[in-house]
Amino acid sequence: MKMKTILAAGAMSVAAIAANNAHAGAALDGIKAKGFVQCGVNTGLPGFSAANAEGKWEGLDVDVCRAVAAALLGDAEKVQYTPMTAAQRFTALQSGEIDILSRNTTWTLTRDAKLGLTFGGVNYYDGQGFLVPKALGVSHATELDGATVCVEPGTTTELNLADYFRAKGMSFEPVVIENINETTAAFFAGRCDVYTTDASGLASVRQTMAPNPDDYVILPEIISKEPLGPAVAQGDDQWADLVRWSLMAMVEAEELGVNSGNVDDMKKSENPAIQRLLGVSPGMGEALGVDEEWAYRIIKQVGNYGESYKSNVTAKLGLERGLNALWTDGGLQYAIPVR
Amino acid sequence: MSKTQKAPGGVRSKGLTDYLNDENVRAVIYQIVAIALVILAGWYLVSNTLANLERQNISTGYGFLNLEASFGISESMIDYTPQSNYATALMVGFLNTVKVAFLGIILCTIIGTIFGVARLSSNWIVRKLATVYVETFRNIPVLLQLFFWYAIIPNAFPAARNAFQPLPDVLLTNRGMYIPVPVADNAYDFMGIAAIIAFIVIYFINKWATKRLDATGQPFPIVWASLGIFFGLVLIAYLIGGAPTAMDIPALKGFNIQGGYNISPEFMSVLIGLTIYTSTYVAEVVRSGIQAVPTGQWEAAESLGLKRSIALRKIILPQSMRVAIPPLTNQYLNLTKNSSLAVAVGYPDLVSVSNTTMNQTGQAIEAISIYMAVYLGLSLTTSLFMNWFNKKMALVER
Incomplete structure (x- = not known):
């Protein structure tokens, strides 16, 4: 099946690329014409992107897609989701199968410059960690020499893992399984001593998939920087801009204290930054190629960054803001000025 | 309709329409147009x-x-x-694919033949058991079977710390099976060479024995002679090499069992899954091959006074082979191609490594082109070999 999928993807990419000989701005028109945003998400990572009991997708990554849909199409619900594995994601984006990839994807130089992607900012600052069973009796990553490690293929995680063990002069045996559900199942069955991915992913897996979360512990070492963010295919700057500024608008809204509850009142605010953001003083929407209410709709329908974080990451995984607090609170989230 | 009519006493010169109406000319034109369209689309x-x-x-x-x-x-x-380059990584994947496909083909042939013969058994229980085996495993998608085996192995076997020992020093754990292997020594190289020499000697003795049988009718105990030569030569090589006895015995060290040879659960899942699935098809091929030989052949052999085992070996099987080889080739090709499903259970075959490569480098088209070429090559090689074998087995017309 895998083989076929990839062959089909290959054939499709050729066909889609051929069909989609784009000029700048074509993505915007195309998405408007079809009436929804095609969004590539994780197959299931609660807190970031996972379908809830009603089959509705929710999470921090999902909210980025919803924000873009709200800005461009006027309705945050006009999103269709394509769950994909780590190994499928870039091909899908390059071939035009999805419009935007919002799937806890690390921004790196190679991906930005060589894979034909454009990143739209960072919606989660993360780092790679290790999850081990308590029974293993390990308290530091430096004690992991000789361990068997479960990891997903095609990720920065896989590369950092090799780098880390090499740097520490330790050996490991990787078990590389394509689907995250199969990977975690193998880990919880004892196939591996260690499961490694971004710390947020570890928290999500431990919290939602472990038979008993208390039997597992996340080691204190964070071995890498993983700035996660949405990405689009290179070559259409207008579309990339819209994605970038939809995310920025959410952070800016939090900085300015605008949230989904008070956004209507805030329209009467005297603060010129708020007036610009909400389109009371026009210009921003026009520059992006959407109407002036774009950010208003994002905040009204999706909420600001803090709201999205709280209802997804904090509520489901119990993770505090940490690095993802606003810069004014000692974190790294810093909106580029909307002006 | 052509207006060409031969005027009596004169030949009308051919015009353009005559050419266009000529069937041969038109066929050529159609072909040129078709090729041009294909090239255009490709370009x-x-x-x-x-x-x-x-x-x-x-x-x-x-x-x-x-x-x-x-x-x-x-x-x-x-x-x-990890410091090796992508080409080496792809080579590793390729060899892993070949390993699982090669072993799978051998095992599925053995198991398939057993079940194929069993389906024709006169024993009711054996016959029905074989039918149940074939019908069950043939009708479940092979991907699901791989998932099934991969779910079973890590859950059914104990953790490394309390490994199960079915035989001394053979450890079964949820990390796979560990078997002791001899520590590398010159003696084993000698034994390999001795084995090759033994095969050559056996080949010539076999030829000689056949010739003698044809000429004089005297049978020669070729099986015993071959076994004797093989083991004799290998044993002598072992003794000359100094009879090393050091073994690399697997033992728990740190988190994992170290030493010995590890057969990973991923490899086991893929091998078991592919073997069982394909063996059901092989069983059907073998059964139909045997049934394709007319019962008259059995009866003729019997009337010549041949024993049933001799009749099966000398009369029935060679004839059923002719029927069985072409569909068998198909099954071998299927097994090779299905081995690409290994990626689903984490066995690092060519597709798995290519996927990772494609993802890290973004070279999707290149990576896909490599593994398509490799699978094509593998399949064509299998095909060529089986065609050669088929020709060898085919009825020699006299």
Whole structure:
């Protein structure tokens, strides 16, 4: 099946690329014409992107897609989701199968410059960690020499893992399984001593998939920087801009204290930054190629960054803001000025 | 309708319409048009692809093969570390694919033949059991079977710390099976050479024995002689090499069992899954092959006074082979191609390594082109071998 999928993807990419000989701005028109945003998400990572009991997708990554849909199409619900594995994601984006990839994807130089992607900012600052069973009796990553490690293929995680063990002069045996559900199942069955991915992913897996979360512990070492963010295919700057500024608008809204509850009142605010953001003083929407209410709709329908974080990451995984607090609170989230 | 009519006493010169109405000329024109369309479509797709890759700033070409792979691979038949380049990584994947396909083909042939013969058994229970086996495993998608075996193995076997020992020093754990292997020594190289010599000697003795049987009717105990020569030579080589006895015995060290040879759960799942699935088809091929030989052949052999085992070996099987080989080739090809499903259970085959490579480098088209070419090559090789074998087995017309 895998083989076929990839062959089909290959054939499709050729066909889609051929069909989609784009000029700048074509993505915007195309998405408007079809009436929804095609969004590539994780197959299931609660807190970031996972379908809830009603089959509705929710999470921090999902909210980025919803924000873009709200800005461009006027309705945050006009999103269709394509769950994909780590190994499928870039091909899908390059071939035009999805419009935007919002799937806890690390921004790196190679991906930005060589894979034909454009990143739209960072919606989660993360780092790679290790999850081990308590029974293993390990308290530091430096004690992991000789361990068997479960990891997903095609990720920065896989590369950092090799780098880390090499740097520490330790050996490991990787078990590389394509689907995250199969990977975690193998880990919880004892196939591996260690499961490694971004710390947020570890928290999500431990919290939602472990038979008993208390039997597992996340080691204190964070071995890498993983700035996660949405990405689009290179070559259409207008579309990339819209994605970038939809995310920025959410952070800016939090900085300015605008949230989904008070956004209507805030329209009467005297603060010129708020007036610009909400389109009371026009210009921003026009520059992006959407109407002036774009950010208003994002905040009204999706909420600001803090709201999205709280209802997804904090509520489901119990993770505090940490690095993802606003810069004014000692974190790294810093909106580029909307002006 | 052609207006060409032969005027009596004169030949009308041919005009353009005559050519267009000529069937042969038209056939040529159609072919030229068809080829032109294919080339045009191909050119259109290729040029668009290149233009789009260019626009997205994706580099093309196979230069990436020399870059450092920097990812780990769990099992490898050649030396591989994350510092190796992508070409080495793909080679590791290729060898893993060949390993599982080769063993799978051998095992599925053995198991398939047993069940194929069992389906024709006169024993009711044996016959029905074989039918149940074939019908069950043939009708469940092979991917699900792989998932099934991969779910069973890590859950059914104990953790490394309390490994199960079915035989002394053989450890069964949820990390796979560990078997002791002899520590490398010159003696084993001697034994390998001795085995090759033994095979050559056996080949010539076999030829001589057949000739003698044809000429004089005197049978020669070829099976015993061959076994004797093989084991005799290998044993002598072992003794000459100094009869080393050091073994690399697997034992728990740190988190894992170290030493010995590890057969990973991923490999086991893929091998068991593919073997069982394909063996059901082989069983059907064998059964139909045997049934294709007319019962008259059995009866004729019997009336010549041949024993039933001799009749099966000398009369029935050679004839059923002729029927069985072409469909058997298909099954071998299927097994080879199905081995690409290994990626689903984490066995690092060619597809798995290519996927990772494609993802880390973004060279989707190149990586896909490599493994398509490799699978095509593998399948054609299998096909060529089986065609050669088929020719050898085919009825020699006299």
